[in-house]
Amino acid sequence: MEAFYLHLLRSCAALPHVAAVHAHLARAHPNASLFLRNCLLASYCRLGVGAPLHAARLLDEMPRRNAVSYNLVIVAYSRAGLPALSLATFARARAWARVVDRFTYAAALAACSRALDVRTGKAVHAMVVLGGLGNGLFLSNSVASMYARCGEMGEARRVFDAAEERDDVSWNALLSGYVRAGAREETLEVFSLMCRHGLGWNSFALGSIIKCCASSSSYAAAGDVGGGRIAEAVHGCVVKAGLDADLFLASAMIDMYAKRGALTNAVALFKSVPDPNVIVLNAMIAGFCREEAADVAREALGLYSELQSRGMQPSEFSFSSILRACNLAGEFGFGKQIHGQVLKHSFQGDVYIGSALIDLYSGSGCMEDGYRCFRSLPKQDVVIWTSVISGCVQNELFEEALRLFQESVRCGLRPDVFAMSSVMNACASLAVARTGEQIQCLAVKSGFNRFTAMGNSFIHMCARSGDVDAATRRFQEMESRDVVSWSAVISSHAHHGCARDALCVFNEMLDAKVAPPNEITFLSILTACSHGGLVDEGLRYYGIMNDEYGLSPTIKHCTCVVDLLGRAGRLADAEAFIRDSAFHDDAVVWRSLLASCRIHGDMERGQLVADKIMDLEPTSSASYVILYNMYLDAGELSSASKTRDLMKERGVKKEPGLSWIELSSGVHSFVAGDKSHPESKAIYRKVAEMVSKVAGISSREQDLAGCHSEKLAVAFGMIHLPQSAPIRVMKNLRVCRDCHSTMELISKSERREIILRDAIRFHRFRDGSCSCGGYW
Known part of the structure; x- marks a missing residue:
């Protein structure tokens, strides 16, 4: 009879099948043996989601139970992500002291690991010691693993050192714990000891050390930028151990090289893998995305096509990586096709894919589609909220970004530094200093104030809100400054007319040698010189930007030089500069010259420049307005009237003037003649x-x-x-x-x-x- 039911239970692949066998057994053999009931219990437990609750009900109904009965349910709850119920079942098992064995304690310790509940884990550890089981290899490994997974590496190391016996599991638990904690030196030390004991040359240990080397902090600490010695040494260990054909290790090494900036090595390794699986392909696709360059990202798109041509099923990781590649490459049409495949494979509820989709639609300017993806997700964590807030800021939907941020806080979500930095940039663009100060207070309370990105955003917000003194104070308080920090405070001085102060800060930046100035830094310097009338200084900085730092001028830099020369009355020089530049067919630089013509009353040149602009941009209102005002200044009312008539004839509408002020009651906006x-x-x-x-x-x-x-x-x-x-x-x-x-x-x-x-x-x-x- 038992053999018949055991055969039925082994063939059950779904919960209804096990339930049917259970019903038949209950009717036909109400006094079935404990062994058969435990087998039924094991069948429930192995089915996953929902099954542990059925197993728990069966456990309650059983007239007799032993350690195996409780152990099965404890493990099932833990694997189903219900550690609280797992530990509650452990407490019930302990109430019957005779049914607790070493496997019960191991299951309870595993539940503490999953819940990161080190306090309960210590209590279980004490029970193990009091029960005289602390010296056994099996429980010693379970205790050390629990501490390691909970981040208590000091306790894990003490248990490891006190153990009378150790095996591969003991060493690997300690090694993986140090990797998880980001303790590079300790990780390398343990791996070295493993090698001395002849234990380090296995897939798990090498995988852990590769993960350690892949982390950015590892190579930064080693001073081994861009791949190199450490990565190649680990790669050599894998080859020496004869595990270079191991696909798990191959994918880990590709990821390691890519994270360290050695993409060429990653590609070479990928090509050496004879039959890569989807995990290896995913690692290479993600590696291409790390470069954040459009041409490299297109390589990822080709690799994804290869994945499909091989008949492989893309995973969640495949979709999240390829969507990021589409965004980087600007291939939004391809990204929409990937979205269709996401729906086909029913992965639309994955938070990482959802975040990638929001980023994709935000980058393409389709924020409505991105917002729909956001609202359709069943779970909205901090990553998802940050993506949609950043998308709104990217698309200049600043009020919506603030509203979403406030909504996320009301939902009880703790925003991360990226969300706060994005919403601070929204405050900067709206120049709502009071709201920005509230977010800054929240950042201080959350411990994010020490992050450089947060400080940079606050400087930008203060500067855009007109408080250059607060921006300077925050800059001086920052513990760590990068090129963005320096550029932000230089820009602050530049836009407030403090040209000499901006140049002083720039010289301090060069003396500090923290980071070389970039295009934004030089744009801020040129702006300062333009607004301050420092012609010679501005032209000198424009020259050294390319000569000494190898930075090619953009249209914004050229516009600043035109403005610099034009405001100083050197209109002929400004016009010659435009004609010799790479942007001589761009209306923006000519419009800057037109504004200078108005300032200096050069009607003849202004008319020619205006005609040039209207040929380039016939529907832009700014040029017509400048020309109209120039005629008014000169008293040529008929020409001004003709300009206005030309605007009407071409359907050009002037952007209405809008001013706003923020008080404690909120932001108040006004237009001309507003009542x-x-x-x-x-x-x-x-x-x-x-x-x-x-x-x-x-x-x-x-x-x-x-x-x-x-x-x-x-x-x-x-x-x-x-x-x-x-x-x-x-x-x-x-x-x-x-x-x-x-x-x-x-x-x-x-x-x-x-x-x-x-x-x-x-x-x-x-x-x-x-x-x-x-x-x-």
Whole structure:
């Protein structure tokens, strides 16, 4: 009878089948033996998800139980990811002291490892010692493994050293624990001892040491940048052990070389593998993605096609890696096809694939599709939230990024440093300093303030919000600075008109020799020289950028030089520079020259430049507006009118001026002539009061002068902010001359500091003068 049921149970491949055998056994043989009931229990336990609960019910119904009965359920709960239930079953087993054996303790220790519950693990360790089982090799290994998995390497090493007997499992538990803890020196020491004992030449040990060498901290500590000696020595050990055909080790070594920047070695190793499986192919695809270069990422796309042509089934890792490659290569159409395959293989619920899909759609500008992927995921962890927040920032959906961040915090999620850095950049773009300061406080509370990326984002936020002093203070407080940190504070000084301060910081950066300046650093320096009128210095820095640092100028650098020369009145030199540059057919550089023509009243050159721009960009409103204002300045009203008519004829619309100010009540926005604000009557009264103080003009003229958006925002700030607080206003367009002059006078008559950020730079008005010195 037992043989018949045992045969049935061995053939059961699904839960309903085991349940059917169970029902038949209960009816036909209610007094079945303990052995047969344990076999039924084992059949439930091996079926995975959902089955442990059926096994637990069977355990409760059994009239007799032994250690095997409890051990089966303890292990089943642990493997199903239910360590709390596993330990609760262990406690029940201990209540019957006679049924606890060394396998029971080993199962309980394994449950503590899965739960990372070192406190309970120590209690089980004490029970093992009190039970006189602590000297046995089997439990000694279980205890050491538990401590190692929980990160308690000091305790693991003490158990290992005290053991009377050791085997491969003992050494491997200690080795893998040190690798997991990132303890490079200890890992190499243990591996060396294993080799002396003749135990290190096995797949598990070599896999662990390869993982250790693959970590970025390993090669950084060794000073062995870009692969080299350590990786090749480990590779040599694998070959010497005769395990170079082991596909697991091959994939690990490919990953090791790729992570260390030795992609050529990784490719050579990959090509030497005679019959690579999907794991090896995945490692190589991921290796190509680590270069973060479009041409290299396309190699990954070709490898994925090879994977399919071989008839292999892609895994979750295959999809997450190839989606990243599509994003890097800009192959968004290919990425959408991969998304279809993800759906076909039912992997759409995987968080890593979900994150890669969000990144893909964000990178292609399809944020709505990315948002749909985000909302469709059954589990939204911190990685997913960070991806969608970063995607919103990347697509300039800054308000949405802030809203999502607040939603994630309300959901009880603890944001990581990348999420906080992204949302801080959103605050910088919106110039909402109060919100940025709240996020900075959260970063300090979470311990993220020490991260360089977080400090860089805060500097950027302060600078964009008009608080150059706070940006400088944060920079000085940073323990670790990179090229982004230096560039951010240089840019801060540049956009606030502190050109000499920007040059001083740049010289300090060169003296510190932390990192060579990059394109962004030089762009900030050229901006500082342009805004400060430092022509000779600017041209010198433009020259050394390529000559000494090998950095090719971009269109932004060339535009800065044109602006530098044009503002200094050297219009002919600026035009010659454009014609000799690689960007002579780009409207942006010509528009900069047109603005300078307006400043210096060069109508003839300005008309020619305007015609050139309109040929290049016939629908761009900025050029028409500059030309229109240039005619007005010269008193040529008919030409100005013709320019406006030409805009209407070509369907060109001027971007509306928008100004905003952040108070404790939130962000308040205004457009020209805006009367939609709930306090508009009080705002216009304040505008009239301020303008009448400085101009003494009629009521009708007050209305005309007071309609610009920045004046409305400043008036609102005057009403609500205390006398000691500076008024910080942001505008999406350049400030007009009338408003600039008015702000200078208001700052003196009201005895208030006004900080106005326009599309180009900051204007800091104090006591009747501006930080730009009228040079904007």
